[in-house]
Amino acid sequence: MTLPRGNKRVTHTPVKPCLPLRRTVLVTGGAGFLGSQLCARKLQQGHQVICLDNLQTGRMRNITPLMSHRSFRFIEHDVITPYQLKGPVHQIFNLACPASPPKYQLDPIHTFKTSVMGAMNALELAREKGAKVFQASTSEIYGDPEISPQPEGYRGCVNTFGPRACYDEGKRAAETLFHDYHHRYGVQIAIARIFNTYGPFMDPQDGRVVSNFINQALRGKDITVYGSGGQTRSFCYSGDLLDAIEALMDLNEAAPAPVNLGNPGEFTVLELARKVCTLTGTRSQVVFKDLPQDDPKQRKPDISVARSKLGWQPKVRLEDGLHRTIRHFQAEMAEAGHLTAAAR
Numbered sequence: 001m002t003l004p005r006g007n008k009r010v011t012h013t014p015v016k017p018c019l020p021l022r023r024t025v026l027v028t029g030g031a032g033f034l035g036s037q038l039c040a041r042k043l044q045q046g047h048q049v050i051c052l053d054n055l056q057t058g059r060m061r062n063i064t065p066l067m068s069h070r071s072f073r074f075i076e077h078d079v080i081t082p083y084q085l086k087g088p089v090h091q092i093f094n095l096a097c098p099a100s101p102p103k104y105q106l107d108p109i110h111t112f113k114t115s116v117m118g119a120m121n122a123l124e125l126a127r128e129k130g131a132k133v134f135q136a137s138t139s140e141i142y143g144d145p146e147i148s149p150q151p152e153g154y155r156g157c158v159n160t161f162g163p164r165a166c167y168d169e170g171k172r173a174a175e176t177l178f179h180d181y182h183h184r185y186g187v188q189i190a191i192a193r194i195f196n197t198y199g200p201f202m203d204p205q206d207g208r209v210v211s212n213f214i215n216q217a218l219r220g221k222d223i224t225v226y227g228s229g230g231q232t233r234s235f236c237y238s239g240d241l242l243d244a245i246e247a248l249m250d251l252n253e254a255a256p257a258p259v260n261l262g263n264p265g266e267f268t269v270l271e272l273a274r275k276v277c278t279l280t281g282t283r284s285q286v287v288f289k290d291l292p293q294d295d296p297k298q299r300k301p302d303i304s305v306a307r308s309k310l311g312w313q314p315k316v317r318l319e320d321g322l323h324r325t326i327r328h329f330q331a332e333m334a335e336a337g338h339l340t341a342a343a344r
Contacts, residue, residue, distance in 0.1 A: 024048040024089050026131075028079050028122060029096035031058030033202050034136075036066075038093060038242055043069055050085065054078040057098045062201055079118035080110070085125065091249060092133040094122040097171075099138070101164060101292070102207035108166035115170025116177070123181040123189075132188035134249050135178050137258060139195040140168045144296045151302040152193065152258055162294040175258060182256065190248045195262025195301045199238030199321060200328035210235065210322075213273055214329050217282040227291030229270030233299045236263035237321035240314040247310040262301035263314040272318075279322055 025042045029035040030051030035058065042049045043066060051063060052075045066072045077083055079096045097114045098104040104111040119135060126133035142150045143158030158168045181187040198210040205215070216223050244261045267275075273286050306312050 019090055022046055022048065023091055024050065024087065026050045026052060026085065026089050026092045026125070028052045028092070028094050028118065029058060029136075031055060031060060031063050031074070032095060033062070033199075033206070034197065034238060034242065035093070035095045036062035036201055037199075037238060038095070038245070039063065039066055039072065041242060041246070043071055047071065049073070050075065050089075052077050052079065052083070053096070057100070057103050057203070059203060078114075079121055080113040082121050082124065085129075089125065089129040089131045092122050092126050092131050093136075093245070093249075094119060094134060095136045097136070097167070099167075100207040101167070104167045105163055108163075111166040112170040115167070115174045119174035119177045123177060123187055126187050126189075127181065127185050132190065132249060133178075134245065135174055135189065135191045136245075137175055137191050137193045138167070138171045139193055139260070139262065139299055139301065140164065140296075141172045141175070141193060142296075143168060144294060145298060148298050149264060149300040149302040150260070152260055152305055159294050163292070164294045189256055190251065191256065191258040192245055192248055192261045193258050193301075194241065195236060195260065195299060196233045197236050197238055197241050197262070199325055201238070202325065202329075204329055204333060209233065209269060209272065210276075210325065211329075213276040214280065214322075214326055215333075217276050217280040217284050218326075218329060218333055220282060220284060222287040223273045223277065223282075223284050225269055225273055225286055225288050226295065227269075227288070229273065229286075229288065230268050231291075231295065231297045232266045232268050233272070234263050234266050234301060235272070235318055235321070236261070236314055237316035237324075240316050244306060244310060244312045247312055248306075251309060259305050259309065260301040260303050261306055262303065263318075264301055264303055265314075265318065266298075266300045267318065275319065275322060276326075279319070279326055 025047050027035050027039050030039050031053035039049050039051050048071045050073050096118050122133055142156040146157050178189045178191055182189045202211045213223055
């Protein structure tokens with residue numbers, strides 16, 4: 001991939017791309033929780049799909065059903081290293097980066113590189129191919145917010161020296177790169193700030209709150225709540241989120257800006273734990289442990305922009321989405337022999 005040279009500013013007037021009915025779509029992080037479902041959607045829509053993943057947190061089992069499809073290609077590659085693809089690429093979905101705190105804190109420097117260098121490499125490919133590129137940003141760029149709900153104009157309260165900073169600040173830097181590539185080189189972009197998302201194809205060992213609670217409940221272990229459990233989260237079902245991502249990529253704007261995508265329904269972590277206990281029928285007990293450093297006290301998106309621009313809002317109720325997710329976990333854990341007799 002050829003990196004940009006020189007400091008001369010080049011101004012472009014964005015032109016709406018004329019996309020063919022059958023597109024070539026690249027999904028980085030395509031073996032992950034959301035990426036694999038997006039790959040499947042694009043194949044169902046009749047597109048050619050290239051899935052790129054280093055399998056650090058992505059899983060081959062997520063894309064195994066797609067491997068025999070003639071329009072699907074998997075490339076094992078780390079996005080921090082530049083990559084080239086032959087032929088046309090019409091859309092790029094940049095989803096590559098661990099999103100679970102236990103996972104991204106294992107190697108914080110690599111996490112930061114994945115966000116920043118991964119974004120630059122995706123943007124360079126988009127610039128070369130004339131493709132539109134989507135950036136999966138995050139609600140974590142708001143840090144531990146001082147206002148609720150969080151609108152896109154809120155600049156956040158992030159600790160740059162904290163254990164979560166490798167992810168939070170990496171994603172903030174990626175947004176800056178997307179902004180600058182659009183304004184300097186005319187690259188067509190879309191940015192979503194994604195709030196807590198859950199659903200089938202999550203890794204039971206993912207380490208995020210929904211997967212943790214379901215995994216613990218199905219194994220008959222204590223449900224671990226950090227802090228008092230009074231901290232709030234807003235949980236969006238993966239199918240709803242993917243609807244919004246696709247709508248955002250179909251939107252044509254002269255000056256695209258980040259858009260919050262999430263479910264504004266707000267629940268305490270303790271409420272979530274109790275819902276999981278009820279839906280799984282577990283006899284697990286809720287236990288409390290110290291709150292991790294910089295764990296946000298509140299998460300609630302203002303989705304006014306998504307409603308007005310995309311005509312989108314979440315449809316799946318938390319109980320319904322949890323039920324679907326629990327069934328997926330039950331099937332996967334039964335296959336691995338990890339279910340308790342009561343959870344079968």
